[in-house]
Amino acid sequence: MKTSKEMNNLQIAELLRSVAAAYELKDADRNKFRIIAYQRAADAIEHASSELKDLWDDAKLDEVPGIGKSIAEHLDELFRTGKSKHFEAVMKGLPPAMFEFMELPGVGAKTGFRLAKELGIKSLADLEKAAKSGKIAKLEGFGEESQSKILTALEESKGKTRRMLLPYAKATAEGVIEWMKQNKSVMEINTLGSLRREAATVGDIDIAVATKKPEEVLGHFTKYPKLTRIIEKGDRTASIIVPSDIQVDLMVQSPEAYGALLQHFTGSKHHNIALREYALKKGLSLSEYGIREARNSKHEIRKFNDEESFYKFLGMEWIPPELREDSGEIESALSQKLPVLVELADIKADLQIHSSFDIETSHDIGASTMEEVIERADSLNYEYIAFTEHNPSKSRHNEKQIIDLLMRKREAVDKLNYSFVKSHCKSVQKVFNSLEIDILPEGGLPVPDEGMDTLDFALVSIHSSFDLPREKMTSRVLKALEHPKVRVFAHPTARKLNEREGVEVDWPKIFDFCLKNDKWLEINADPIRLDLPDTLVKEAVKEGIMLSMGTDAHHKNGLDNMQYGITVARRGWATKDDIVNTRSLKEFEKMIS
């Protein structure tokens, strides 16, 4: 077992899932709900917005929903000593390889155990050998089919596809939807799952169809020209693999019951579980078919053709898919107090853009001229924008040179405001002169005060030393935010999806500072960043901190990415009022003065 210092949330979640699997083997019936409890705790930890170790440091483990007295005690021991006697006892005697095997789709606790035990093997490589030599098919309860499924799963796990970024998932789904619409029996079609909830990354693509001819629709689906393989095809659902090993699932339902299907497969799983638990208390049982009385299986199912009527029947407002994460939306919907979420049309400005104006920056320079960017912003009906090139590099310039470069940019922006903006734009009225400044490892800024004076306002962000300890990182950021010209903490976690975890800082401390000093947190709309992440946006919004939306565009086309920033804002419960660049130019000017 790894020591506590090495264990991040994902690893702890995996450990708890292994404990759940161990209970499943030992006595699944007696431990039925204990297993669920461990799995729920694992889910909660995986989705937590702060590192469990940090929560433990602050004695806040029990604030994580799903972690109660018992699991908290075991985790405490884990963090203190590097291991948990209880976890080890539960997993004692089980072959470690089984947990590795369980990562293959189709292999759960029991299958994993039997493969490891009965074949006497210790690795995925051994498993592959066993499958290829036909040993698996000979085991009782297994056969040729299960053996070749395991082989396929092994093959696919090698090129393990990472979760897709949202724009890629949208484009892939659009291709399938276009194909499906060619079939006359498709009456309605929607995306489902994390794609419909607009999550930052998407695993599988799920699609719903309303139809009176399920067989025909599923048949059409499994003839999708681009598919590489069909996984399964039943009466109501089918799954295929399309290029890049992306799984696409299709669910069909009659139009009268389409609302329940949409609701069910939009998820999230946790939202649905919470919703069904609530319904059960009112004596109702929910499913993808509709709603019926819980303790009367003969009771006719009430059908819903849309989601609005489904939620209304439960006494709730319709809940926007972005909020369906079981993080308070059910309670809010019951008291008709869901927030009016911000929309793309509310946005009046883009507050992070890099042009090709060369101030000999420390990082990459934009590809489009300031004029090209302004024209694009004008076509998006923005009232104002901010040019936020990176600061001139510190290593290649002395202070005087940095100031000169910034003066040049100031003059260029002033000139644009006097002439180009007035003569060319129908909606853009002003261009702000800003800068995205590196936060140096000690918290200093690589721009002298005389340079700062040329700016209307500044962004600061982390581009180096990503792995400082939490306390050092926190004071580093706070020091940078102190400068009066600095208004925005840009891409605050500095995460890159599928590439780099975010930095560790004391968020409550940062939030508190921002609130007291009127500093804003950016929602960076670049699909690879989407930073602040939605869960932290939700916490910031709750605290009343203002958010600043920017695309971080390095090309005029990049301005179109604002839609992805909006998905994050909405998933974080943000309303128009929480976002600075929904303000008119006049209001915004007041805010930065």
Place this chain on the structure above:
DNA sequence: GCCGTTTTCGGCCCGACTGTTTTCAGTCG
């Protein structure tokens, strides 16, 4: 093992699909 808008005790979401079986277990979402 967790949790509280019927509960600090007694509940805990619901159904589809597959493979290997002759009625079901395992897995998944």
